[in-house]
Amino acid sequence: MMQAIFFDVDDTLYDQLTPFARSFEKHFNFYDIPLEALYTTSRKLSDEVFHLTENGQMNTQDMYVYRIKQALAYFGKQISYEKAAMFQKDYQEFQREIKLIPEVEDVLSFCVEKQITMGIITNGPFAHQERKIKQLKVDQWIPANHIFISSKVGYAKPDVNIFRLAETTLGLTDKHIYYVGDSFQNDIIGAKNADWKAVWYNRRSHKKIPNTVEPDYIADKNTLFEIIHKIELENEER
Known part of the structure; x- marks a missing residue:
C-alpha cells in the first residue's frame, strides 16, 4: 500500500484565489486586469523572494507588499506601499474563512x-x-x-x-x-x-x-x- x-x-x-479575490475587489477597481493571472503572477513573485524571508534578508511584511505591488506593476498599475499593506491585511483576514x-x-x-x-x-x-x-x-x-x-x-x-x-x-x-x-x-x-x-x-x-x-x-x-x-x-x- x-x-x-x-x-x-x-x-x-x-482555494487561495478566493481570499485574494475578495481583498482585491475591496481595495482596487482595476477591472481590466484578469484576476487569476494577477494572482498567479503574485504567487510567482512570492516564490522568487521567499528564500530572502527565510534567511532574514527581507522581512515578511515587505515580501507581502513587494509581491502585490510588482504583480500590479506587471499589468501597468501602480500602488503605494500603504495600499499594498492594506490589501495584505484584508487578504489575511479573509483567509480566516477558508x-x-x-x-x-x-x-x-x-x-x-x-x-x-x-x-x-x-x-x-x-x-x-x-x-x-x-x-x-x-x-x-x-x-x-x-x-x-x-x-x-x-x-x-x-x-x-x-x-x-x-x-x-x-x-x-x-x-x-x-x-x-x-x-x-x-x-x-x-x-x-x-x-x-x-x-x-x-x-x-x-x-x-x-x-x-x-x-x-x-x-x-x-x-x-x-x-x-x-x-x-x-x-x-x-
Whole structure:
C-alpha cells in the first residue's frame, strides 16, 4: 500500500484565489486586469523572494507588499506601499474563512479509511501557516506532529532536507511516499529530488518548468480523488 502521503497547504488544501479575490475587489477597481493571472503572477513573485524571508534578508511584511505591488506593476498599475499593506491585511483576514476543497476532503477521508499515514509540508511563517491549518480543521485527519512548517523546522521546499526530516520524524522507511502540491518549483521538483512520488495538483493549468523533472501524476481540479484512489489500488495489487 501507499506508505504515506503529504500535502502542501496554499492552493492545495484550499482555494487561495478566493481570499485574494475578495481583498482585491475591496481595495482596487482595476477591472481590466484578469484576476487569476494577477494572482498567479503574485504567487510567482512570492516564490522568487521567499528564500530572502527565510534567511532574514527581507522581512515578511515587505515580501507581502513587494509581491502585490510588482504583480500590479506587471499589468501597468501602480500602488503605494500603504495600499499594498492594506490589501495584505484584508487578504489575511479573509483567509480566516477558508475551507477545504471538497475533493481534498474526500481524499483525506479515503486515506484515513485505508490507514495511510498523512502529513503536511508547507513553506511560510509558522504562525501564519498554523492559523490556516487550524482554520481548515485538518487535525481531524492529520496529527500536529505530522505537520512541517518551513520557518519552524529550518528548511523550506524545494530543499530535500525538509522531506528527509518528515521521513525521519515519522519513521518512513520505503519510497512509497507521495506528495501533493500545486507549485512545480517547490512541490514537484522538491518531492522528486527526495525520491518521492509527485502528484502535481495543477488546478490552474500552469506549465511545467522545462528540463527539470516529470511529475508522476497530474491532477486538475476534478481528478485528484480519482488519481489517489488509482494509486492506492495499484499499490495494493503489488
